Amino acid sequence: MSTDITSSETMWSCSAFQSPCFTWKLTEIEARKLLIFCAFFGLICVSAKDDLVDAVVPYMGESISDGTLAKLLKNPGDKVEVDEPIAQIETDKVTIDVTSPEAGVIQKFVAKEGDTVEPGYKVAIISKSGECVESVDHVAPSEKPSEKEAPKPPSPVQEKKEEDVKPKVEIAPVKKSKETSPPPKRSATEPQLPPKERERRVPMTRLRKRVATRLKDSQNTFALLSTFNEVDMTNLMKLRGEYKDAFVEKHGVKLGLMSGFVKAAVSALQNQPIVNAVIDGDDIIYRDYVDISIAGLVVPVLRDVDKMNFAEIEKTINELAKKATNGTISIDEMAGGSFTISNGGVYGSLLSTPIINPPQSAILGMHSIVNRPMVVGGDIVSRPMMYIALTYDHRLIDGREAVYFLRRIKDVVEDPHRLLLDV
Numbered sequence: 170m171s172t173d174i175t176s177s178e179t180m181w182s183c184s185a186f187q188s189p190c191f192t193w194k195l196t197e198i199e200a201r202k203l204l205i206f207c208a209f210f211g212l213i214c215v216s217a218k219d220d221l222v223d224a225v226v227p228y229m230g231e232s233i234s235d236g237t238l239a240k241l242l243k244n245p246g247d248k249v250e251v252d253e254p255i256a257q258i259e260t261d262k263v264t265i266d267v268t269s270p271e272a273g274v275i276q277k278f279v280a281k282e283g284d285t286v287e288p289g290y291k292v293a294i295i296s297k298s299g300e301c302v303e304s305v306d307h308v309a310p311s312e313k314p315s316e317k318e319a320p321k322p323p324s325p326v327q328e329k330k331e332e333d334v335k336p337k338v339e340i341a342p343v344k345k346s347k348e349t350s351p352p353p354k355r356s357a358t359e360p361q362l363p364p365k366e367r368e369r370r371v372p373m374t375r376l377r378k379r380v381a382t383r384l385k386d387s388q389n390t391f392a393l394l395s396t397f398n399e400v401d402m403t404n405l406m407k408l409r410g411e412y413k414d415a416f417v418e419k420h421g422v423k424l425g426l427m428s429g430f431v432k433a434a435v436s437a438l439q440n441q442p443i444v445n446a447v448i449d450g451d452d453i454i455y456r457d458y459v460d461i462s463i464a465g466l467v468v469p470v471l472r473d474v475d476k477m478n479f480a481e482i483e484k485t486i487n488e489l490a491k492k493a494t495n496g497t498i499s500i501d502e503m504a505g506g507s508f509t510i511s512n513g514g515v516y517g518s519l520l521s522t523p524i525i526n527p528p529q530s531a532i533l534g535m536h537s538i539v540n541r542p543m544v545v546g547g548d549i550v551s552r553p554m555m556y557i558a559l560t561y562d563h564r565l566i567d568g569r570e571a572v573y574f575l576r577r578i579k580d581v582v583e584d585p586h587r588l589l590l591d592v
Contacts, residue, residue: 222271224293226286229260230500236260237375238284238292245277249295256280256292257496261379262503263467264496267292274299387525392563395522398575400582402538402553405429408585420480427463428482430510432588433581434533435459435475438508441574444531445507448565462506462526467493470506514538520556530565533578534558 229236239259249255254266255275269275276294280286373381387393409424416424438445438459446455459475462468469489474482492498511523514537523534536556543552559575581587 220296220298221276222273222295222297223291224255224267224269224295226258226267226288226290226292227265228288229258229265230262230504233260233262233500235285235287236265238280238282238286239264239374241278241282243275243293245275247275248299249273249275258286259375261375262500263498264376266496269293269295271295271297273297383527384524387527390527391525391530393522393525393560394563394568394571395558395560396568396571396575397520397556397558398579400555400557400579401543402426402555402582405582405585406538406553416480420484422480422483422487424479425483425486427486427510427512428479429582429585430533430535430578431461431471431474431482432479433578434461434508434510436581436588437574437577439475440577441570443566443570444561444574446565447507447528447530448562449528453565456507458507460505460507462509462529463489464509464511464523464526464532465493467498467503468506468509468526469493469498469502470504472505509533510535514555520558522558523560525560525562531559531561531571531574534560 226236236258237260238256240257241255242257243249243255249269250272251270252268254268256267256278258265258267273295276296278293280290280292286292405426409426409429413424416422442455445459446453448454458473461471461474463471463486469492471477471482471485471489477485489498489502492502506526507529509523509526509529509532511532512535513521513523514535518536519539520536521534523532525532534557536558538553538555540551541554542549543554544550545552557575557578559571561571
């Protein structure tokens with residue numbers, strides 16, 4: 170049953186009485202007092218008309234149909250602001266926040282952690298007024314189960330009667346066997362496995378499962394082959410040291426080494442367009458644009474990087490890195506890409522063979538910079554050197570194109586003036 174309390178301005182709805190519906194005409198103040206009184210004593214759940222709003226799963230991208238409710242960031246009864254995250258949805262590509270559409274109080278969560286949800290799925294109910302939060306049954310101290318009257322101990326007379334009723338059962342003593350079988354001896358070749366108690370089984374996240382699937386698909390599809398070279402970083406590091414302060418002052422961003430390698434990769438892709446192409450069935454698709462992916466746990470894409478200068482590249486990389494760290498990067502910012510650069514040098518990797526990111530055909534691997542003795546002009550000198558690797562699809566790219574590509578990277582990084590003269 171429901172009771173409508175009508176005031177001059179607001180229509181209130183209550184559900185407490187098992188009597189027929191009727192209407193009370195009260196002033197605004199009288200109506201609010203009555204509602205607060207009932208809600209305080211847990212008699213009813215008070216809600217103004219249109220007070221409750223649903224927090225639903227947002228649109229997750231064209232290629233994502235569902236996700237897993239990974240974590241609830243709030244609890245029922247917590248206050249939230251507009252667009253404040255209340256839960257996190259984990260998809261195959263990115264983690265998405267479910268936000269509160271209105272400021273108010275979380276009435277309850279409809280979904281629980283681990284549920285598979287789709288766009289538009291209701292996750293929580295928000296009360297804008299905060300008056301319709303599901304009340305918790307508070308038990309008075311005298312009514313707590315732990316303090317309920319304990320059963321009275323039986324009297325001595327009752328104990329004696331019970332002993333008389335119980336039949337006496339003679340228990341024969343158990344004779345211990347003198348001959349106990351020894352535990353089976355392990356053979357010398359049998360492995361000593363650790364006990365199961367020292368192992369933990371944790372389900373894979375959606376993102377990790379997606380990464381594992383794509384990497385294995387890459388190995389199964391492409392004819393992977395890697396070629397290597399080494400780069401003398403002296404001139405690029407010198408250029409960076411000379412202009413880093415002026416660069417920051419003018420552009421508001423630091424000059425890094427990644428922008429130099431991105432520009433070198435653009436030059437190499439333009440010289441060897443087959444590296445920027447991809448196989449599609451029985452056809453080869455040549456891309457007349459350069460979108461470079463920067464590999465990490467997520468892979469943001471620099472769009473039309475061939476039209477960018479050093480400052481624009483550094484600004485775009487910093488913006489995408491911040492979004493990836495905060496978990497606000499969108500699906501569109503990670504989709505596509507015609508070539509990938511992976512920098513394992515930030516973790517100290519000296520040499521590696523990166524795996525192609527489908528549907529691309531090649532990936533460049535950067536590594537750590539190490540001072541090594543090199544022969545320069547007949548003298549042995551110490552130079553900052555970096556190994557670089559190119560993994561490519563040998564079905565499409567021949568070894569000659571791959572070597573020329575990596576050689577162009579080396580030439581441009583060792584002599585950045587080539588970019589100005591286009592030589």
